Amino acid sequence: MKDLKPKEIVTELDKYIIGQKDAKKSVAIALRNRWRRRQLDRDLQEEIAPKNIILIGPTGVGKTEIARRLANLTDSPFYKVEASKFTEVGYVGRDVESMIRDIVELTVNNLRVKQQDAVQEKAARMAEERVLDILLPPSAPPSAFAADGGLTDGGPTDGCPIDGSPSLAAGDADFVPAASTREKLRAMLHKGKLDKRKIDLDVTAQSSPMVEIFSNSGIEEMGINVKDMLGNLMPKNTKRRRVSVREAMGILTQEEAAHLVDMEKVKTDAVLLVEQSGIIFIDEIDKIAGKGQNHGPEVSKEGVQRDLLPIVEGSSVPTKYGTVKTDHILFIASGAFHVSKPSDLIPELQGRFPIRVELHSLGAEEFTRILTEPKNALMLQYIALLRTEGVVISFTQDAVEKIADIAVEVNSTTENIGARRLHTLMEKLLEEILFEAPDMDEKNITIDAEFVTKQLMDIVEDQDLSRYIL
Numbered sequence: 110m111k112d113l114k115p116k117e118i119v120t121e122l123d124k125y126i127i128g129q130k131d132a133k134k135s136v137a138i139a140l141r142n143r144w145r146r147r148q149l150d151r152d153l154q155e156e157i158a159p160k161n162i163i164l165i166g167p168t169g170v171g172k173t174e175i176a177r178r179l180a181n182l183t184d185s186p187f188y189k190v191e192a193s194k195f196t197e198v199g200y201v202g203r204d205v206e207s208m209i210r211d212i213v214e215l216t217v218n219n220l221r222v223k224q225q226d227a228v229q230e231k232a233a234r235m236a237e238e239r240v241l242d243i244l245l246p247p248s249a250p251p252s253a254f255a256a257d258g259g260l261t262d263g264g265p266t267d268g269c270p271i272d273g274s275p276s277l278a279a280g281d282a283d284f285v286p287a288a289s290t291r292e293k294l295r296a297m298l299h300k301g302k303l304d305k306r307k308i309d310l311d312v313t314a315q316s317s318p319m320v321e322i323f324s325n326s327g328i329e330e331m332g333i334n335v336k337d338m339l340g341n342l343m344p345k346n347t348k349r350r351r352v353s354v355r356e357a358m359g360i361l362t363q364e365e366a367a368h369l370v371d372m373e374k375v376k377t378d379a380v381l382l383v384e385q386s387g388i389i390f391i392d393e394i395d396k397i398a399g400k401g402q403n404h405g406p407e408v409s410k411e412g413v414q415r416d417l418l419p420i421v422e423g424s425s426v427p428t429k430y431g432t433v434k435t436d437h438i439l440f441i442a443s444g445a446f447h448v449s450k451p452s453d454l455i456p457e458l459q460g461r462f463p464i465r466v467e468l469h470s471l472g473a474e475e476f477t478r479i480l481t482e483p484k485n486a487l488m489l490q491y492i493a494l495l496r497t498e499g500v501v502i503s504f505t506q507d508a509v510e511k512i513a514d515i516a517v518e519v520n521s522t523t524e525n526i527g528a529r530r531l532h533t534l535m536e537k538l539l540e541e542i543l544f545e546a547p548d549m550d551e552k553n554i555t556i557d558a559e560f561v562t563k564q565l566m567d568i569v570e571d572q573d574l575s576r577y578i579l
Contacts, residue, residue: 166470168526187388187390213433243309313348395447395448504556512538
């Protein structure tokens with residue numbers, strides 16, 4: 110995990126997210142506190158709990174993006190879940206512990222991929238030896254290299270030999286030694302001369318286990334991984350395929366890389382990483398809050414809150430990779446809180462989210478900056494997409510400001526969906542160009558305020574139409 114200072118964290122977040130300084134400051138402090146905790150004695154480390162955060166604000170203002178970018182900055186395990194998923198457990202919902210199992214599963218997969226990438230060079234060398242074994246079996250005499258990439262059984266061959274010389278029969282006294290033949294094959298392999306040769310390769314077939322019908326929680330709470338257990342009992346299903354040498358190298362490299370990875374260490378590291386550096390983003394937490402004293406208690410919503418409480422508070426969750434303690438996982442919750450408010454959550458859960466930050470609605474100035482400033486700015490995305498067709502588009506400053514003004518107007522007259530409105534407007538604005546791009550004669554297009562007005566104002570002025578289209 111990168112040890113960034115709070116100011117450095119905010120600076121990095123500024124590259125992707127416009128505004129919302131208070132929220133960036135809060136998450137930067139929470140992240141830095143993790144680094145500070147790791148510098149303390151182990152006894153004191155256990156006593157310091159993370160300061161969980163509630164981000165309050167309308168949709169499309171950057172709540173999810175802040176949490177996601179924060180995790181990317183520090184390479185921390187990250188998982189996003191909607192609180193509303195847990196409201197109908199037994200029907201369409203899920204048990205709250207599934208979020209812990211999911212983040213561990215994701216972390217294990219990510220660590221395994223990183224470990225495989227680290228051993229690619231060694232795996233490639235091992236795959237090369239396996240390919241050479243197929244091309245030149247140790248038991249077969251190196252009489253000649255057949256046209257299909259294999260070797261004869263000892264008699265003369267109809268194919269071309271590896272060095273261009275006439276084919277050699279198995280009984281010839283002057284045949285090339287096996288070691289020399291293997292090295293010639295290796296040289297040809299490195300030069301790509303064998304890439305199109307076909308060989309027979311046994312590949313592990315991908316099949317879904319029948320036991321997937323069981324629920325994760327039921328199996329894992331028993332401490333039994335049924336899928337792995339049955340996988341060890343049943344023989345592996347392999348399928349013989351005829352593939353090119355180039356394709357075989359790729360398949361065998363991945364197989365060897367998987368064998369080189371110490372999965373027990375990966376699992377142990379993943380559990381530790383989740384426990385010490387995991388970030389879980391609980392979206393739509395306002396959907397499980399009550400609506401005040403005027404309504405009776407909503408059993409389903411309050412039940413989800415009480416189920417969430419021990420996870421956020423700190424508990425041990427059984428997973429197929431081991432027991433995971435949630436005491437030091439950072440939980441970031443978010444919600445619009447249009448109808449309810451944070452104080453409508455049960456007091457125990459409120460106490461576990463001591464930091465509350467309000468994110469502000471976005472105006473024309475923020476929209477203008479969002480369109481142009483971030484590293485992945487929306488306009489830069491469309492410019493890059495059309496450049497693949499040879500079309501070069503450019504936006505004037507007045508066009509950018511006009512798009513931002515229209516976004517504010519549509520958000521105020523219809524549902525306020527924040528910066529997501531810009532995606533809708535940009536797609537509608539460039540619809541014709543995106544459609545005609547492959548066949549356009551004029552490859553240089555400048556988009557100004559007049560073009561924006563012509564394309565969008567008719568829809569904006571017709572409010573009934575704009576509700577459907579924008």
